[in-house]
Amino acid sequence: TPAGDGGEKKKPYLSKEWSEAQREKLLAILNKSVVDIEALQQVSWAGIPNDLRPICWQLMLGYLPRQASGWQDVITCKRKAYRDLLARHYDVSNSRRSEEELAILRQIAIDAPRTEPTVKLFGKSALQRSLIRILYIRACTHPSSGYVQGLNDVLTPFLHVFLSRVFPGEMGTWDVDSIHDDKLIDIEGDCYWCFCKLMDRVEDMYTRGQPGIRHCVETMEHLLKRVDQELSLHMEREGLELLHFTVRWFNCLLMRELPFHLVCRLWDTYIAEGENFKPFVVFVALALLVTFSEKLQAMDFQEMILHLQKLPTQEWTPKELEMVLSEAFLWHTVFKDTKVVNKST
Known part of the structure; x- marks a missing residue:
């Protein structure tokens, strides 16, 4: 293409x-x-x-x-x-x-x-x-x-x-x-x-200081420890924090991390989530990160940063996106009523 x-x-x-x-x-x-x-x-x-x-x-x-x-x-x-x-x-x-x-x-x-x-x-x-x-x-x-x-x-x-x-x-x-x-x-x-x-639905992600984005990053940190402890520990050892790359992810609601031909499909799900849209974005980001877990665990700090700032998704088909959304749905179902997700901003 x-x-x-x-x-x-x-x-x-x-x-x-x-x-x-x-x-x-x-x-x-x-x-x-x-x-x-x-x-x-x-x-x-x-x-x-x-x-x-x-x-x-x-x-x-x-x-x-x-x-x-x-x-x-x-x-x-x-x-x-x-x-x-x-x-x-x-x-x-x-x-x-x-x-x-x-x-x-x-x-x-x-x-x-x-x-x-x-x-x-x-x-x-x-x-x-x-x-x-x-x-x-x-x-x-x-x-x-x-x-x-x-x-x-x-x-x-x-x-x-x-x-x-x-x-x-x-x-x-x-x-x-x-x-x-x-x-x-x-x-x-x-x-x-x-x-x-x-x-x-995401207003506080864009108000002064962007408290909504800060809350998304904190929530994602807690969830990563629960769903992929090995990746979480590896990132910790290398000194890589989610803040280093996820602020950009959340600022554009993950749009820049995917080829545009998949964005409208992603948004079908976002919009269908209704009032759950903002918490669900966190689970999509989590699923996207964990997709690359094995590769990331073989990388050092600099390699991880470069990888995460330009994810290799340009050749993705809808099949890969569906897998990320399915994982996000599963984790959202498991964790949506926990304190981690419902903690106020």
Whole structure:
């Protein structure tokens, strides 16, 4: 696969037979006049076919109501509300912005071109503008977390998934610069509200001092001692702390540790976890680390750091990701009610 195409030419993540069976289960839920969100989460956890992903994500995140009859009104209302936010916060002269707002806008403008460099799509000028607008509006409307580097990457799955409704075929063929501004702003609106809904579940990971991330790292330290004592002891002997590499992992919700063609599959599970999303991310990180346990135990400090800062996952297929998610699910089931996981931040 050419690196610039973000891996979208790889085979579909699971078999055609699985995909069809999964589609049938999801359509049976989606075609009801009132959608059973719990049932939708249970089925979606195992992955969502590409064409159903936008509607499933919007429902599970609470962007759309359970009553199908209300969907269009909500979409119209939310898209208008996003345009109002743009008019109030973005489409104004710099002289009307505070020093803090100017600093945020400058930082976002610096980070936007660095977003998911393996995927050419996000480097296109139309999407650069979309990234900047959405991230800036969210920073203005959520001052406690504002903007933190890494959120530009966290936004990309939403842009990819909601653009897929407009562009058929492989991501590498999408001519997003040709899309009409009005249509792009509508897609942005959907992305913005869903991004906000997801961020509400992990807000303290991005507030000052990032206490949520600190708690994730502490939890992971305790869990690693329980599930892989040998690796934990080896890291201790070599002087390697989880803080050396997991802050980056959690900052981007593990996105940068996987090839982009697997990220949306990962997010199917994240979003299906609902309110358990944040604790579940810790178990995914733990399962990802332990996947490389044998190799890591043969390495010294420097070798481990290099390995963990650039995990060899670029050739991964969905099979490897499914194994990580299965392990994470198992450990989450075992430990979710323990003090280690439920300790307050």
